[in-house]
Amino acid sequence: MSDIVIHARGLTKQFQHEIAVEDVTFNIPRGKIFGFIGPSGCGKTTTVRLLTGIYKPTAGNVTVLGQRPADFTPKVRAKIGYMPQLFVLYPNLSVWQNLNFAASIYGVSLRRANKLKQVLDFVQLNEHSSKLIRQISGGMQRRLSLAATLIHDPEILFLDEPTAGIDPVLRRKFWDHFKVLQNEGRTLFVSTQYVGEAAYCDYVGVMAGGRLLMVDTPAALRRRAFGGEIIDLRTTEQLTASHLQYIRALPFLRGEVKRLDETGLRLIVNKASTAIPALMACCQSQELELEAVEEYVPPFDDVFVELVKEAPARG
Amino acid sequence: MDKISGFLIRTSAFLGKELFEILRQPVLILTLILGPFLILLLFGLGFHNDPQALRTLVVASKSSGLAAQIESYATSLGPQFLFMGVTDDKEEALQKLANRQIDVVAVVPPDAYQSLRKNEQVPLVLYYYEVDPVSIQYVNVFGRVYVHEINRRVLQNLIQQEQGQAATLHDTLRQVRRSAANLRQVLAAGDISAIRQEQQRLSQDLDTLDLAVGATAHLLDSVQQTVGPDGSTEIEAIRALLNHIRADATLLGDIKPGQVDFSSQLKTIDRVEQGLTELESNLTEFRDIQPGVLVSPFRSEPKNITTIQPRPLDFFAPSVIVLLLQHLALTFAALSIVREREEGTIELFQVAPISAIETLLGKYLSYFLFAGVLAAILTGLVIYVLGVPMLGSWLGYSLSLAALLFTSLSIGFVFSLVVSTGSQAIQFSMITLLATVFFSGAFINLHTLQGAVRLVSWTLPATYGISLLQNIMLRGSAADPVLLLSLTAIGLGLFSVALLLLHRRMGSA
Numbered sequence: 001m002s003d004i005v006i007h008a009r010g011l012t013k014q015f016q017h018e019i020a021v022e023d024v025t026f027n028i029p030r031g032k033i034f035g036f037i038g039p040s041g042c043g044k045t046t047t048v049r050l051l052t053g054i055y056k057p058t059a060g061n062v063t064v065l066g067q068r069p070a071d072f073t074p075k076v077r078a079k080i081g082y083m084p085q086l087f088v089l090y091p092n093l094s095v096w097q098n099l100n101f102a103a104s105i106y107g108v109s110l111r112r113a114n115k116l117k118q119v120l121d122f123v124q125l126n127e128h129s130s131k132l133i134r135q136i137s138g139g140m141q142r143r144l145s146l147a148a149t150l151i152h153d154p155e156i157l158f159l160d161e162p163t164a165g166i167d168p169v170l171r172r173k174f175w176d177h178f179k180v181l182q183n184e185g186r187t188l189f190v191s192t193q194y195v196g197e198a199a200y201c202d203y204v205g206v207m208a209g210g211r212l213l214m215v216d217t218p219a220a221l222r223r224r225a226f227g228g229e230i231i232d233l234r235t236t237e238q239l240t241a242s243h244l245q246y247i248r249a250l251p252f253l254r255g256e257v258k259r260l261d262e263t264g265l266r267l268i269v270n271k272a273s274t275a276i277p278a279l280m281a282c283c284q285s286q287e288l289e290l291e292a293v294e295e296y297v298p299p300f301d302d303v304f305v306e307l308v309k310e311a312p313a314r315g
Numbered sequence: 316m317d318k319i320s321g322f323l324i325r326t327s328a329f330l331g332k333e334l335f336e337i338l339r340q341p342v343l344i345l346t347l348i349l350g351p352f353l354i355l356l357l358f359g360l361g362f363h364n365d366p367q368a369l370r371t372l373v374v375a376s377k378s379s380g381l382a383a384q385i386e387s388y389a390t391s392l393g394p395q396f397l398f399m400g401v402t403d404d405k406e407e408a409l410q411k412l413a414n415r416q417i418d419v420v421a422v423v424p425p426d427a428y429q430s431l432r433k434n435e436q437v438p439l440v441l442y443y444y445e446v447d448p449v450s451i452q453y454v455n456v457f458g459r460v461y462v463h464e465i466n467r468r469v470l471q472n473l474i475q476q477e478q479g480q481a482a483t484l485h486d487t488l489r490q491v492r493r494s495a496a497n498l499r500q501v502l503a504a505g506d507i508s509a510i511r512q513e514q515q516r517l518s519q520d521l522d523t524l525d526l527a528v529g530a531t532a533h534l535l536d537s538v539q540q541t542v543g544p545d546g547s548t549e550i551e552a553i554r555a556l557l558n559h560i561r562a563d564a565t566l567l568g569d570i571k572p573g574q575v576d577f578s579s580q581l582k583t584i585d586r587v588e589q590g591l592t593e594l595e596s597n598l599t600e601f602r603d604i605q606p607g608v609l610v611s612p613f614r615s616e617p618k619n620i621t622t623i624q625p626r627p628l629d630f631f632a633p634s635v636i637v638l639l640l641q642h643l644a645l646t647f648a649a650l651s652i653v654r655e656r657e658e659g660t661i662e663l664f665q666v667a668p669i670s671a672i673e674t675l676l677g678k679y680l681s682y683f684l685f686a687g688v689l690a691a692i693l694t695g696l697v698i699y700v701l702g703v704p705m706l707g708s709w710l711g712y713s714l715s716l717a718a719l720l721f722t723s724l725s726i727g728f729v730f731s732l733v734v735s736t737g738s739q740a741i742q743f744s745m746i747t748l749l750a751t752v753f754f755s756g757a758f759i760n761l762h763t764l765q766g767a768v769r770l771v772s773w774t775l776p777a778t779y780g781i782s783l784l785q786n787i788m789l790r791g792s793a794a795d796p797v798l799l800l801s802l803t804a805i806g807l808g809l810f811s812v813a814l815l816l817l818h819r820r821m822g823s824a
Contacts, residue, residue, distance in 0.1 A: 052666045056823035070823040074321075074668035082666040088659040092339040093332065104328030105669040107321035132339075148663075158666075 010060030020046040035201030036191040043210040044191040081154030091134040102148035195304040225306035229272040230296040329677030359628035375423035474606040484527040491520040560590040632703040633784035634757035641723040648727025649740040671818040706791030719780035722806030732816035
């Protein structure tokens, strides 16, 4: 329990008559990447702001590094890095000046030139350091935002949709950066509307309509979405009704058998690694020649759609 | 130690950031320095303090004597009276006024003499076509001054005529003196009948003199009563002298039959002659006084006890410096925090360990430094290029500007924390500028404002700043401690308000 660095229980935020976040509960262990996924307007940013102390919860409570965000001491604040959803640095200052400013507001020592270079290297902006912000691309601006979040060596990073609006190649680079940061022992709270990015996380919280539907590992979420792991089976000959009847009766299958086409089936099993050999043996006994049997890892978009479908509507 | 260095590092964050942001806008800086300097330069070159010359058309009946007089005065009434001629068509004159071909129509009534006979003043109606209250006031003053001048000319003519009568008086006096000389001769000869005859002639001449003096002396009497020393007037002395002479002349008639010794009469005639000499001297003084001096015995001779004679440019230069600095500091500060909110950077400050006091102090320092450098450059240009005097101490000047900037920044930061958008901040700043133009004494003297409105004046930093700078630069006075402390106190009060508001803004919402 001492490894939990972020603890939220029954967290609720209401703006006048509108509930933005309702009864959100989760714990985040140190050194993990916690992905907070959900569609636009589902309450991700509000949650990040509650965790960073920008907002005060209407109900419930939250602690980060053992302190309530509203009461953060400067010492705790110095351990937190925050990257807002939108780029908020100064367009008339250069990359270097912006980063230097971010370092100053965190009280980073004046002998910080090397530190600035290191961070700019990390986000691959060193050669652009003298350029004004208005002269660099949107992707570079996001990288500079990340650099500004890292300049004071924070223990916990709150990154609010850091990959929003950038191309897939750069998004991938960002996640590579996040992995590096995690390997350095930092905890990352990353909100994103790109559901597929959940796969990079250790834990994923699925948010919809201001509610946290579930928190689990990506693999566990997949299982929860489809009721187990998925196997795609393809035969060399057309599947008959008797074949289907036989397969549906197999004991290790869970849920519906979905016919992909005349020779293909999608099956849900408890555990793919043990189900595939069993399935191959059964087909052999039925003299059904197999072309391929493999585990199918569905994209997280599909997982998310399934999870949201199952979630109870907010009353 | 770490706490202190952390405080200093965080506070200085804004010093670099704000200054770099401003320095990235060279056109803005150039405008801020050159703009007011060029305005002052143009003002200095172009401003003339001469009152407006009014093109005046006189409407009068051609037969009117007063119209003829006005026409004869017109060319010498002064440079502000541009005589455009006399017409007897009032409608045409008013049409010209409506067309703005002339500035004033002066209508002389045809029955001026009748009004005077009825013991009424003659109205000289001045028509004008102005909408500017200052111009209206100017035309009214113009009217009063020129009617006064015309009245003065009329009086001057009267006095000239009186002085003409004084010349007749001198002839009478010379006649009296001749009679006195003749009496002396007959007294010396001891011819009693001749003595009696000459004594009677002398008495008759003295009666004539008495009448002549009485007719003209009241004017001199009035002048002396108004402007002369207290106590008996000079004309009373003249009358007393004349009475003495008359008494002596009567004594001279007291001759006994068979009298041979006339030594006492000779002494009396000596006194009479002395009296007449004195009387002539007094009346000559009166006759020699210029009519213009008698009509306008006083002339204005203003002497400014300041060591310089300030030009309009000198007077307005401190106001322009103060106005610019107040507006600049206030606008920069007013936009500062609201812009951080609009752009979202305040979220970074909310999460970071930087506190409200560090943020506010950092912003104060950066704008203070920038405005201070600007003030130094502007002051240098105003003093060393435009030649505006600097009679007081530089320390007092610097303290006054420092207090002005501090308080202006405080107002700006409070604005920045109560408005929702940058546009609102600009509006607040412009309204303050407008209030400053009207109420700070920059262009309209504070004495022209009613007491309650003047309270508004003293809520504006510029009011203190202008008063302080004008006294320091143009009078060489020390910085008034009451003004300086009051201005600083307002600044500190608003600083506290701004700090409280920013503290709330940077806390959890």
